[in-house]
Amino acid sequence: MAKAENEILEHIPGLRRYARALTGNSAEADDLVQESLSRALTRCGKAGEIRNLRAYLFTILHNAHVDRLNERKRWNYSIPPEVLENQLPQPAPQHGHVELHDLAAALQRLPEEQRQAVLLVGYEGMAYKEAANTLDIPIGTVMSRLSRGREALRRMMNGAPMADLRRVPQQLRQAR
Amino acid sequence: MTPRRHDNDNGAGPGEADLQAYVDGQAGGRRRSAIEAYLATKPGEAARLAAYRDQNIGLHALFDPLIKDDAVEMPPAMAALVSNLQSQLDRDARAPRPPRNRYRCLAAGIAVLLTAGAAGWLAFDHAPWRQDPLVALTRQASETPLQLASSAPPATTTATQNSRPKVATWLAAQPGGAPARLPNLEALGFERVTERVITTAGGRPAAQLLYQDDSGQRVTLYMRAGGTAGGTAGQITFTFARDGESSQFLWEDSRMAYSLVGRMAQDKLLRIAEAVNDSLGGRSPEQAPPQRAAPPATLEPAIQRSDDKAAAPPVESAAPAPKIDETVDPGIESGQPLPLSLPERIEVPKET
Numbered sequence: 001m002a003k004a005e006n007e008i009l010e011h012i013p014g015l016r017r018y019a020r021a022l023t024g025n026s027a028e029a030d031d032l033v034q035e036s037l038s039r040a041l042t043r044c045g046k047a048g049e050i051r052n053l054r055a056y057l058f059t060i061l062h063n064a065h066v067d068r069l070n071e072r073k074r075w076n077y078s079i080p081p082e083v084l085e086n087q088l089p090q091p092a093p094q095h096g097h098v099e100l101h102d103l104a105a106a107l108q109r110l111p112e113e114q115r116q117a118v119l120l121v122g123y124e125g126m127a128y129k130e131a132a133n134t135l136d137i138p139i140g141t142v143m144s145r146l147s148r149g150r151e152a153l154r155r156m157m158n159g160a161p162m163a164d165l166r167r168v169p170q171q172l173r174q175a176r
Numbered sequence: 177m178t179p180r181r182h183d184n185d186n187g188a189g190p191g192e193a194d195l196q197a198y199v200d201g202q203a204g205g206r207r208r209s210a211i212e213a214y215l216a217t218k219p220g221e222a223a224r225l226a227a228y229r230d231q232n233i234g235l236h237a238l239f240d241p242l243i244k245d246d247a248v249e250m251p252p253a254m255a256a257l258v259s260n261l262q263s264q265l266d267r268d269a270r271a272p273r274p275p276r277n278r279y280r281c282l283a284a285g286i287a288v289l290l291t292a293g294a295a296g297w298l299a300f301d302h303a304p305w306r307q308d309p310l311v312a313l314t315r316q317a318s319e320t321p322l323q324l325a326s327s328a329p330p331a332t333t334t335a336t337q338n339s340r341p342k343v344a345t346w347l348a349a350q351p352g353g354a355p356a357r358l359p360n361l362e363a364l365g366f367e368r369v370t371e372r373v374i375t376t377a378g379g380r381p382a383a384q385l386l387y388q389d390d391s392g393q394r395v396t397l398y399m400r401a402g403g404t405a406g407g408t409a410g411q412i413t414f415t416f417a418r419d420g421e422s423s424q425f426l427w428e429d430s431r432m433a434y435s436l437v438g439r440m441a442q443d444k445l446l447r448i449a450e451a452v453n454d455s456l457g458g459r460s461p462e463q464a465p466p467q468r469a470a471p472p473a474t475l476e477p478a479i480q481r482s483d484d485k486a487a488a489p490p491v492e493s494a495a496p497a498p499k500i501d502e503t504v505d506p507g508i509e510s511g512q513p514l515p516l517s518l519p520e521r522i523e524v525p526k527e528t
Contacts, residue, residue, distance in 0.1 A: 007262070008258045008261050008262045008265065009258055009262070012250065012254070012258060017239055017240070020239060021235065021238075021239045030251055030254060033254060034251070034253055034254050034257055037254065037257035037258060037261055038257060040261055041257065041260055041261050041264065053265075099234075100234055100237055100238055103231065103234040103235070103238065104238055107235075107238075118231070118235075119235065121200055122200070122228075122231060122232040122235055123232065123235040123236065123239065125200075125417070125418035127202060128197070128200075128202060140193075143192075143193045143196060146196055147192055147193075147196055150196075150199075150227075150228045150231060151224075153231055154224065154227045154228065154231070157227075
């Protein structure tokens with residue numbers, strides 16, 4: 001009965017989707033997912049302790065991502081053109097809806113930690129508590145990153161000056 | 177931060193955390209009403225939050241299409257890892273674990289229905305907004321189509337005369353007022369397939385309407401009594417929530433609360449939600465007048481008292497509220513005769 005909850009396969013699309021949104025690169029994203037699965041495999045001695053498989057997998061993926069960021073010290077985040085091209089045939093969004101290009105460009109310029117919060121909550125639909133668990137930060141920190149990230153996105157999409165929004169990946173705190 | 181559910185909503189307006197929670201559909205019902213009342217007086221804030229919601233929608237529009245391709249082309253190395261990890265987990269799962277909570281059964285059932293999106297559903301275990309009566313209503317959104325799948329007629333069979341009056345009867349009996357007609361979505365290519373009155377997870381009745389288009393795409397609309405408490409100055413705010421692959425828009429007007437659920441792009445679902453709202457005689461935020469006479473609806477209306485005429489529906493074509501016994505089989509297609517006939521204008525929506 002509880003079986004479906006423990007189906008890794010169920011979580012793979014979500015993981016890949018998040019990784020892709022996070023890294024902005026599909027090859028990188030799949031590599032990240034595979035590394036995460038490998039990490040999970042080596043830790044699986046504690047599998048009985050996993051209460052929420054999705055949060056568990058996302059946490060591992062997040063940590064793997066942060067580790068990579070720290071190794072490289074800089075991260076080339078970009079939305080691949082095919083992502084944007086995929087959107088072109090779609091009907092124009094109705095009143096006030098975001099321009100996808102603007103959103104993609106703004107997301108690209110968002111500080112890494114804010115991007116994580118925005119994606120986990122706004123895209124993956126995680127509850128704040130789950131996002132906090134995944135990122136291993138207090139829920140208040142999730143909220144403030146989310147709030148700042150969203151406002152930054154909004155201002156960027158409104159063409160406001162973004163002097164204070166340069167990417168500062170080295171400020172990432174290792175989530176452990 | 178999760179909204180404090182026992183606030184009296186006195187004093188200061190909602191904090192930033194509350195507003196964010198509102199954007200994400202994580203604000204509880206009472207808090208949500210307070211926030212909407214607050215937003216009605218702060219157009220700038222309302223616009224800001226609408227922009228945030230649009231960001232969420234835009235993110236899905238950006239990245240969702242890719243994952244459908246991914247689902248069929250998982251790299252072999254990844255598939256192997258998944259398989260290995262799964263067998264490890266399965267070995268571990270042999271050890272008996274105490275049942276966590278009652279939602280597991282539900283979640284397991286849903287997983288049959290949802291494919292990759294099941295993950296999102298499981299997040300409900302920790303979501304504070306499951307407490308929200310409106311969201312609690314939508315929690316059934318994925319469950320009830322499961323039942324419908326076995327009992328619903330195929331797309332070619334539209335709502336039967338047998339089932340049609342049920343929802344109309346129920347709507348007409350709502351003391352807080354209800355739309356006089358069921359939403360017509362034919363302009364968007366959606367035809368009503370099934371309708372019935374169900375009992376929500378909270379034990380309260382709600383109308384469930386299933387629409388389907390030519391391609392077989394389905395959306396489910398839920399309507400339950402209890403609109404915006406105190407009236408929110410005519411502002412209709414669509415709150416977006418995501419539950420696995422199901423997208424939901426939640427909103428309330430002065431009469432009822434609504435939830436529209438479908439597995440489709442958020443933009444499209446929002447258009448349908450707006451069409452539903454228009455069809456119900458609601459107003460879009462742009463057209464909203466500054467003030468609107470709203471009946472004193474509460475979050476827990478005395479819907480069982482169907483003969484309560486004190487709060488007659490403010491619908492222009494309001495029919496006399498017929499007496500029906502809500503306790504009689506609200507959810508099952510039992511074939512019982514209807515308690516009474518209905519005014520024709522309600523019984524036969526003119527779109528058909």
